[in-house]
Amino acid sequence: MIEVVPHSGIVFSTVRNKPHYSVSSVDHALHLATLLQQEGALRVTDAAARIGVAPSTAHRLLTTLVYRDFAERLPDRRYGPGRVLRPVVASEAPVAQLRRVSLPHMRQLVEQTGETVSLGVLAGAEVRFVDTVESSHVLRVGDRMGRVLPARLASGGKAMLAQLPPQTVAALYRDDPDVGLARLGRELAAVRKHGFAINDQLTETGLTAVGMAVRDDAGAPLAAVAVAMPTVRFDRALLPGWVAAMAATVSRIEAALAAEPHTESRTG
Numbered sequence: 001m002i003e004v005v006p007h008s009g010i011v012f013s014t015v016r017n018k019p020h021y022s023v024s025s026v027d028h029a030l031h032l033a034t035l036l037q038q039e040g041a042l043r044v045t046d047a048a049a050r051i052g053v054a055p056s057t058a059h060r061l062l063t064t065l066v067y068r069d070f071a072e073r074l075p076d077r078r079y080g081p082g083r084v085l086r087p088v089v090a091s092e093a094p095v096a097q098l099r100r101v102s103l104p105h106m107r108q109l110v111e112q113t114g115e116t117v118s119l120g121v122l123a124g125a126e127v128r129f130v131d132t133v134e135s136s137h138v139l140r141v142g143d144r145m146g147r148v149l150p151a152r153l154a155s156g157g158k159a160m161l162a163q164l165p166p167q168t169v170a171a172l173y174r175d176d177p178d179v180g181l182a183r184l185g186r187e188l189a190a191v192r193k194h195g196f197a198i199n200d201q202l203t204e205t206g207l208t209a210v211g212m213a214v215r216d217d218a219g220a221p222l223a224a225v226a227v228a229m230p231t232v233r234f235d236r237a238l239l240p241g242w243v244a245a246m247a248a249t250v251s252r253i254e255a256a257l258a259a260e261p262h263t264e265s266r267t268g
Contacts, residue, residue, distance in 0.1 A: 033070045034146040039096045041080040093121035099131045101256045106133045112245045115229040116141040120156040125172045127157035141228040155211030156224030158197035162188040163221040208234040212246045
């Protein structure tokens with residue numbers, strides 16, 4: 001049994017692993033719903049390839065999602081997010097492209113660090129995890145895809161916020177009485193100076209993460225790569241090595257993104 005611990009008003013589990021009793025059809029349907037929300041419309045064959053099932057199975061799952069308003073069938077025979085999935089803050093990032101380009105480099109980073117690596121994008125004042133490559137450790141940070149955390153607390157969120165103009169950050173938090181803009185500004189300035197951000201148990205007790213922003217050609221943050229681990233394995237003596245590996249990973253992702261055209265629409 002995994003103990004759920006409240007921390008800073010947010011309830012999370014320390015370790016989030018896939019349950020042994022999960023029903024595959026339910027898991028596939030939830031995975032499809034997450035893809036529709038984050039990436040937008042999908043064809044049946046694309047959906048089948050993404051979750052690793054036959055097209056006939058993907059069609060049945062999508063039909064069920066349509067019935068429950070999690071999806072809708074579009075005139076061009078694709079399936080898009082339905083009414084239930086729409087009331088979310090959209091991300092400006094090209095999520096599908098980011099996932100495709102980043103995944104091989106994320107896998108390499110897991111091999112280098114031995115820890116779980118996630119990819120997140122900004123959605124308003126939150127960071128949304130859009131992909132994860134898990135560590136092979138028995139005690140590890142599990143798959144975070146689909147989770148949403150406050151950007152000002154998460155390592156990747158802070159790394160992305162630090163790359164935004166101060167007035168943009170101020171606009172995000174102007175009406176939030178729990179956020180001190182002066183203090184947040186100082187923290188983000190330090191993140192900018194060092195090139196990475198740390199989340200030491202700010203969102204989950206027992207979890208520490210290091211995040212670094214992925215930027216476009218103009219220097220605007222597209223996403224963030226985060227290396228997350230149980231706090232018991234976080235060692236500041238190892239931090240320079242992790243940061244160097246992350247910087248190399250981010251550079252490769254940015255180069256790969258710059259080398260191909262941005263042809264897809266940006267969706268949440």
